[in-house]
Amino acid sequence: MTTAMAFGLCAAVLIGLGVYGLITHPQPLRKILAFNVIGSGVFLLFGAIAYRGAGAGMPADPVPQALLITGIVVAFSATALAVAVLLRLHDETGSASLSAPDAEKPANGEHDA
Amino acid sequence: MSEPAALSLVSAVLLPFLGVLLGLAFGGRHVRAVALLTILAGLGVVISIAFSFIQSAQPLTYLLGGWAPPLGIALRADGLSVAMMLAVAVVVAAIAAYAWKDFVPDHDGAEKRAPFMYWLLLLAVWGSLNLVFLSGDLFTLYVALELLTFAGVPLVCLDGRGETLRAALRYLLFALAGSLLYLLGAVFLYGAYGTLDIAQLAVLVRPEAIAWTAAALMTAGLLAKTALFPLHIWLPPAHAGAPAAGSAILSALVIKGSWFLVVRLWFDAMPGVVTWSAAQLLAALGAMAIVVGSVVALRQERLKLLVAYSTIAQIGYLFLMFPLAFDAAGTVLAHGAVMDAGVLQAISHATAKAGMFMAAGLIYASLGHDRIAGLAGVARAMPITVLAFALAGLALMGVLPSGAYLAKKLLLGAADDSGQWWWTIVLQGGAAFTAGYMVLVLACVFRRPAEPVVLVKRVSKLSEAAALLLSVCSLLLAFTALGPVPGNLISNPLAVKELLTTLAVLFGGVLLALAFSRQPLLAASIRGHNGPAIGRVLMMWASAFESLDRFARRWPVAALALFILAACFWMLFSGLPAL
Numbered sequence: 240m241t242t243a244m245a246f247g248l249c250a251a252v253l254i255g256l257g258v259y260g261l262i263t264h265p266q267p268l269r270k271i272l273a274f275n276v277i278g279s280g281v282f283l284l285f286g287a288i289a290y291r292g293a294g295a296g297m298p299a300d301p302v303p304q305a306l307l308i309t310g311i312v313v314a315f316s317a318t319a320l321a322v323a324v325l326l327r328l329h330d331e332t333g334s335a336s337l338s339a340p341d342a343e344k345p346a347n348g349e350h351d352a
Numbered sequence: 353m354s355e356p357a358a359l360s361l362v363s364a365v366l367l368p369f370l371g372v373l374l375g376l377a378f379g380g381r382h383v384r385a386v387a388l389l390t391i392l393a394g395l396g397v398v399i400s401i402a403f404s405f406i407q408s409a410q411p412l413t414y415l416l417g418g419w420a421p422p423l424g425i426a427l428r429a430d431g432l433s434v435a436m437m438l439a440v441a442v443v444v445a446a447i448a449a450y451a452w453k454d455f456v457p458d459h460d461g462a463e464k465r466a467p468f469m470y471w472l473l474l475l476a477v478w479g480s481l482n483l484v485f486l487s488g489d490l491f492t493l494y495v496a497l498e499l500l501t502f503a504g505v506p507l508v509c510l511d512g513r514g515e516t517l518r519a520a521l522r523y524l525l526f527a528l529a530g531s532l533l534y535l536l537g538a539v540f541l542y543g544a545y546g547t548l549d550i551a552q553l554a555v556l557v558r559p560e561a562i563a564w565t566a567a568a569l570m571t572a573g574l575l576a577k578t579a580l581f582p583l584h585i586w587l588p589p590a591h592a593g594a595p596a597a598g599s600a601i602l603s604a605l606v607i608k609g610s611w612f613l614v615v616r617l618w619f620d621a622m623p624g625v626v627t628w629s630a631a632q633l634l635a636a637l638g639a640m641a642i643v644v645g646s647v648v649a650l651r652q653e654r655l656k657l658l659v660a661y662s663t664i665a666q667i668g669y670l671f672l673m674f675p676l677a678f679d680a681a682g683t684v685l686a687h688g689a690v691m692d693a694g695v696l697q698a699i700s701h702a703t704a705k706a707g708m709f710m711a712a713g714l715i716y717a718s719l720g721h722d723r724i725a726g727l728a729g730v731a732r733a734m735p736i737t738v739l740a741f742a743l744a745g746l747a748l749m750g751v752l753p754s755g756a757y758l759a760k761k762l763l764l765g766a767a768d769d770s771g772q773w774w775w776t777i778v779l780q781g782g783a784a785f786t787a788g789y790m791v792l793v794l795a796c797v798f799r800r801p802a803e804p805v806v807l808v809k810r811v812s813k814l815s816e817a818a819a820l821l822l823s824v825c826s827l828l829l830a831f832t833a834l835g836p837v838p839g840n841l842i843s844n845p846l847a848v849k850e851l852l853t854t855l856a857v858l859f860g861g862v863l864l865a866l867a868f869s870r871q872p873l874l875a876a877s878i879r880g881h882n883g884p885a886i887g888r889v890l891m892m893w894a895s896a897f898e899s900l901d902r903f904a905r906r907w908p909v910a911a912l913a914l915f916i917l918a919a920c921f922w923m924l925f926s927g928l929p930a931l
Contacts, residue, residue, distance in 0.1 A: 254536070258915065261529055261911055262908055262911040262912055262915075263908065265907070267521055267525065270525050271525070274525070274528050274529065274532065277532050278532060281532060281535055281536050281539060284536075284539055284543075285539045285542075288539065288542060288543035291543070300546075302422070302423065302542075303539075303542065306491050306542075306548075309491070309495060310494075310535065313494075313495060313498045316498075316502065317498065317501075317502070317524070317528055320502055320505065320524065321521065321524050321525065321528070324505070324509065324517060324520055324521045324524060325521060327509075327512070327517055328514065328517040328518060328521060331512065331513070331514040331517055332514035332517075332518075336518075337518060337521065337522055337525075337907060338907075
């Protein structure tokens with residue numbers, strides 16, 4: 240197994256973990272964390288691609304690193320914004336849940352419509 | 353390319369962001385003036401770009417710093433982006449006029465948060481959209497798309513109430529999930545082909561597993577940001593909760609950014625990878641969006657929610673162009689009349705929906721509520737606002753001479769030519785659904801009120817004029833589009849066939865409104881617990897659609913649907929099921 244392959248597999252595991260968390264955890268903070276885990280996976284994958292350099296036909300490719308830095312900044316800003324909105328939501332309503340307290344619950348047996 | 357033209361491409365992106373910085377620097381008291389100056393200057397820049405594009409008759413390209421792709425980044429303005437930029441500039445200017453009296457700093461000069469932020473966010477949305485339209489590089493597009501989301505989310509929770517904060521957080525989290533899928537797809541493309549430049553990718557991309565994966569991930573991610581059914585989890589609370597001037601931006605402009613990116617991806621970056629069957633799935637989602645969005649819109653009790661659900665239906669309409677853009681053999685996705693139709697539809701929706709949200713906002717502001725049942729007599733109290741709402745509705749329905757009419761005509765022609773008769777039904781039926789909720793609202797506003805209408809607040813004439821202007825723009829769009837489109841498509845509006853089609857659409861709308869609305873349209877309703885069997889069947893259908901909508905808007909369902917859709921697109925790109 241090559242080094243790039245090992246990094247790629249790690250990235251796949253991270254993305255899988257994050258996707259699982261994003262779908263299953265109801266709490267917004269967990270979802271924000273899941274978003275960051277997926278993001279790390281994508282960035283790691285990009286790093287592995289840069290290391291492999293296959294796309295550009297070079298031994299190692301510098302362009303993905305420049306893009307990576309930008310991607311990390313974007314992901315950081317997204318996290319900051321999400322946490323800020325979440326904190327404000329907690330201040331205003333006293334709860335940090337994505338569903339309204341009086342959320343209508345769909346009646347049983349109508350889902351297959 | 354000449355130096356001034358190059359400069360104008362860069363300044364179309366930079367000017368709005370410069371406005372944001374200046375607004376921040378000068379503080380809340382001057383932010384309105386800064387926004388006004390920026391919008392005027394930006395309008396000038398966009399018009400100059402349009403002129404140099406028409407003069408040179410070929411796409412304008414500007415290489416940042418003189419570095420050629422794949423190492424550098426190119427800004428490109430083709431016909432598609434110039435048309436969208438012009439439309440967006442006009443809508444931004446009209447929205448600014450609408451919001452002028454609403455978002456003012458205090459008289460004693462103190463800085464207020466909401467107005468201050470509103471003007472900055474309006475400029476930020478505009479700048480990000482221009483970047484989306486101009487950039488010729490998938491990674492720059494990712495950054496532009498994220499900027500657009502970051503500018504859109506605070507607009508949702510501008511008034512800081514708990515429910516709007518919740519809506520904003522839902523929007524942000526779901527959009528972030530979508531953008532990660534997009535980024536992952538872009539990473540795959542870079543790994544396989546060593547470039548993210550759209551023009552270079554179009555040449556290099558081959559139909560193989562990694563390109564299918566990238567295209568499927570990117571398409572699904574963008575659909576989540578566009579809120580195409582069943583990924584509309586975030587749209588209704590976000591668009592209904594935001595202040596009207598914010599909803600107009602979100603509904604008319606922000607969702608067009610990611611839609612535009614789907615168009616770029618399918619038509620320009622990977623025309624050889626996308627397949628006819630995948631386009632059928634895309635348009636089928638659109639058709640479902642039209643049906644579910646329209647029926648649920650008819651079931652709403654609040655006007656702003658009705659308009660928000662109608663946005664879901666209109667988003668569906670925007671995706672009907674994809675299968676029709678394939679040639680008769682179903683192998684090549686080509687630019688041409690169908691693409692023109694799609695852009696025309698997007699522009700007429702942008703103008704009409706902004707006008708409609710503005711009118712709904714004016715009604716809300718002056719009545720102090722927007723319950724549809726309590727709208728009786730509004731037509732007499734606020735004639736201009738109701739006129740704007742009605743004209744926007746007519747424009748969306750595709751009545752001559754609206755842009756939507758011309759778009760529908762072009763799409764119907766393409767459906768006939770390529771033998772895809774099923775989209776003809778969807779196109780005509782979609783207009784009837786639009787007519788349905790228009791008839792419902794108009795029937796309510798024209799009803800004689802039990803007691804005189806009390807207006808709690810007088811709305812500004814400028815706001816009413818802005819709403820009316822956008823609606824009229826949308827309704828007259830067919831005339832402006834006559835240049836690039838063959839003129840024989842506009843037939844005599846009083847010809848028997850045209851009149852019959854319009855009447856059939858209206859009649860279908862009346863039937864739908866009668867069938868599904870909560871408010872009785874006429875004095876006697878056919879429904880109720882003791883009503884005839886047909887009434888009970890209709891109620892069952894209506895509640896089935898509502899449950900489907902609620903089911904699709906639960907987080908685990910929507911998140912799973914996102915990944916299932918990506919898998920479906922992968923299968924259809926690869927041609928696994930022999931369709």
